[in-house]
Amino acid sequence: MADMKIHPTPDLDELEKGPWPSFITGLKALRDRPDSKNKEYVNDLLGQLQHSYTNKMGYWKGGTVSVFGYGGGIIPRFSDVAEKFPASSEMHTLRVMPPAGNHYTTKLIRDMCDVWEEHGSGLIAFHGQSGDIMFQGCTTEKVQVAFDALNKMGFDLGGAGPALRTSMSCVGHARCEMSCYDEQKALRNIINEYLDEMHRPALPYKFKFKFSGCPNDCVNAIHRADFAVIGTWRDDIKINQDEVKKYVSELGRKYIIDHIVAMCPTRAVSLNDDDTIEINNKDCVHCMHCINVMTKALSVGDDKGASIMIGGKRSLKVGDLMGTMIVPFMKLESDEDFEELTEFAGEMIDFFADNALEHERTGETIDRIGLPAFLEALEIEPNANMVNHPRTSSYVRTDDFDEAAEEYFEKKAEKSAAE
Amino acid sequence: MSDDTPRTPDEHGVPDPFPYMHPVMVDNYGKWDHHERPRPGVLHHVSKTGGEIWTVRAGTQRQTDVFTLRTMMDIADEFADGYIRFTTRSNMEFMVSDEAKVEPLIEALNKAGFPVGGTGNSVSMISHTQGWLHCDIPGTDASGVVKSLMDMMHDDFIKEEMPNRVRITTSCCQINCGGQGDIAINVQYTKPPRINHDLVANVCERPSVVARCPVAAIRPAMVNGKPSLEIDEKKCICCGACYPPCPPMQINSKESTKLAIWVGGKHSNARSKPTFHKLVVANLPNNPPRWPEVEAVVKKILYTYKDNAKDWERMGEWIERIGWPRFFEMTDLAFTKHHLDTWTGARKTMNQSAHVRF
Numbered sequence: 129m130a131d132m133k134i135h136p137t138p139d140l141d142e143l144e145k146g147p148w149p150s151f152i153t154g155l156k157a158l159r160d161r162p163d164s165k166n167k168e169y170v171n172d173l174l175g176q177l178q179h180s181y182t183n184k185m186g187y188w189k190g191g192t193v194s195v196f197g198y199g200g201g202i203i204p205r206f207s208d209v210a211e212k213f214p215a216s217s218e219m220h221t222l223r224v225m226p227p228a229g230n231h232y233t234t235k236l237i238r239d240m241c242d243v244w245e246e247h248g249s250g251l252i253a254f255h256g257q258s259g260d261i262m263f264q265g266c267t268t269e270k271v272q273v274a275f276d277a278l279n280k281m282g283f284d285l286g287g288a289g290p291a292l293r294t295s296m297s298c299v300g301h302a303r304c305e306m307s308c309y310d311e312q313k314a315l316r317n318i319i320n321e322y323l324d325e326m327h328r329p330a331l332p333y334k335f336k337f338k339f340s341g342c343p344n345d346c347v348n349a350i351h352r353a354d355f356a357v358i359g360t361w362r363d364d365i366k367i368n369q370d371e372v373k374k375y376v377s378e379l380g381r382k383y384i385i386d387h388i389v390a391m392c393p394t395r396a397v398s399l400n401d402d403d404t405i406e407i408n409n410k411d412c413v414h415c416m417h418c419i420n421v422m423t424k425a426l427s428v429g430d431d432k433g434a435s436i437m438i439g440g441k442r443s444l445k446v447g448d449l450m451g452t453m454i455v456p457f458m459k460l461e462s463d464e465d466f467e468e469l470t471e472f473a474g475e476m477i478d479f480f481a482d483n484a485l486e487h488e489r490t491g492e493t494i495d496r497i498g499l500p501a502f503l504e505a506l507e508i509e510p511n512a513n514m515v516n517h518p519r520t521s522s523y524v525r526t527d528d529f530d531e532a533a534e535e536y537f538e539k540k541a542e543k544s545a546a547e
Numbered sequence: 548m549s550d551d552t553p554r555t556p557d558e559h560g561v562p563d564p565f566p567y568m569h570p571v572m573v574d575n576y577g578k579w580d581h582h583e584r585p586r587p588g589v590l591h592h593v594s595k596t597g598g599e600i601w602t603v604r605a606g607t608q609r610q611t612d613v614f615t616l617r618t619m620m621d622i623a624d625e626f627a628d629g630y631i632r633f634t635t636r637s638n639m640e641f642m643v644s645d646e647a648k649v650e651p652l653i654e655a656l657n658k659a660g661f662p663v664g665g666t667g668n669s670v671s672m673i674s675h676t677q678g679w680l681h682c683d684i685p686g687t688d689a690s691g692v693v694k695s696l697m698d699m700m701h702d703d704f705i706k707e708e709m710p711n712r713v714r715i716t717t718s719c720c721q722i723n724c725g726g727q728g729d730i731a732i733n734v735q736y737t738k739p740p741r742i743n744h745d746l747v748a749n750v751c752e753r754p755s756v757v758a759r760c761p762v763a764a765i766r767p768a769m770v771n772g773k774p775s776l777e778i779d780e781k782k783c784i785c786c787g788a789c790y791p792p793c794p795p796m797q798i799n800s801k802e803s804t805k806l807a808i809w810v811g812g813k814h815s816n817a818r819s820k821p822t823f824h825k826l827v828v829a830n831l832p833n834n835p836p837r838w839p840e841v842e843a844v845v846k847k848i849l850y851t852y853k854d855n856a857k858d859w860e861r862m863g864e865w866i867e868r869i870g871w872p873r874f875f876e877m878t879d880l881a882f883t884k885h886h887l888d889t890w891t892g893a894r895k896t897m898n899q900s901a902h903v904r905f
Contacts, residue, residue, distance in 0.1 A: 143694050155610075155612060158612045221681060245613050285556075350814065
């Protein structure tokens, strides 16, 4: 393409300086390398990006583009300045769900590169904040054929719009000793069961599941997910006292006291005179701190499962909402346990579909109707782990308090009889 | 069925990860016992049955071209075992079953320009959004801001010298797709949208735009004989929520789109409960291509934290201990009326005690 006029990119050139890998250098390779199949497209894409840097404005508009059979999963982008940069006037993204836990072989990535070089711009993001592989830069004409190629490889589009969204899990069981349940199994069971809600958007707004194997919450589920599954355990933290002693001798008593004992949020840890450690597990809130510091000496218990927190989201429209503890513990070991989780997930999606207003997230619905109404709808018993503290306002009608208390004691008796 | 009938998709859903997972990880799935970090950027995991795996973590530019990806795959084939994975912050992880492969792999990655780090108490890759490259409503270019900041913090990525892990995010609009962070660099609009009344009636579904406004500042109106929308500018909080459903309500401009910096967001439950980030500076200029004003503030906050926090304290926990008055003093930043929350529940963010710091 000897006649291709290269757009000058003076601002973007500045982003090639410095030690961090540069996305601009990568884009220029797509523009300049003799073996690139996307020179003109990427030249205009760089031209438009420089145009944005010059004017400090974005120039993409949305629209409607989809593949046959699906209502979502493609993010359409049409250029507002197509007359200046015609080759890249359509810059759609295919959101594609990665293998759970983001595992790849080199062959798989190479195959994906070949597809995207042939049918798209050659630019891929691993991954978008949605958790998808973002195949960025496709024309309307090529969207179907690009999708078909990826779909034949065993891959499927993710979520977009008012729908069940692509999910994420931490590395968990695959490479982490802190993992308290099989995150990848939970993710695949739920998303694949309700896949129709992803491919044919019909919910009031987006609905997100995220799966973290322990309370370190590496996938940011509590902040970001409508339905956060956070691994935890019910029995005691396991202690290897020989390893504890090694930590004490290496780091010193003062360090252990200042950084483990004093940093325990419920003062549940103490250092014994013989340099072993003692944990009052009844006081432990399962925050992970001591386990994070002494990875070889302390570990999560054996009676594992997950907490479920509902209603996390960022600002729009009522302001930030943190996920709220709804199910303090659900055992997650047997297939039946996982089925129960999937079933509960379905009930949550149904509740959301039936009760949320348009463009309302689950957390906002709960705020609007109140937590008691939400719990009643999902037939969940109130639990003291759901609150920081009981209500402080007296403005509530309590004439059925006795019946509620009686029910509480009955349930408690049933539970202790069962144990 | 005629030949031009499109192909019906195979609804695979989320792919099974096991065919793509390192064999040592498959064999020891759910059986890991402990881990250690032999050096920055490297994790060593040991399973209950004696299986061992070393992970080398490398920073990437996230928006990656196929040539760079193939270079990384060549490295994975030659120096690792042909398997890779990505972290939630777009770092690439190479797994090897033999410790002897670790150093040559690091050398190959560094030689190809990929920093090795992002583990433990380092500054990991900034999680970020799409920006001018692809988004339909961006106020800035996240990838450019990230590149500039990661250049500045390159050393903090490859070393583990922070008090605890530092998780930074950037977002190109106030929806904040980048998420919560120890430090968050987010677009903050400063002027109400400018309305193109000629387009509103044809482009926007007016009742849903009215419903979208968090402060009920938008109402239907006839302007120049055309059905349009108008804004009560005294009520408008410049959040930009009306812009995505109604592009003729342009919220961005060259001058009025600014950047704000927030601190103290935390995902983990370790020690303290998860927290949202809090505003520290607004009105920084949106100044491509390197955003020097943003860089200066991030640098000041980051290194004040580094020099003063105790081991294992996250940014927000350090501030909680020293108090906000001292944070603003130590970072030479202004505390203004805009730091006092005015949104629903604002009272709960005020100091309702006689605890005062001097």
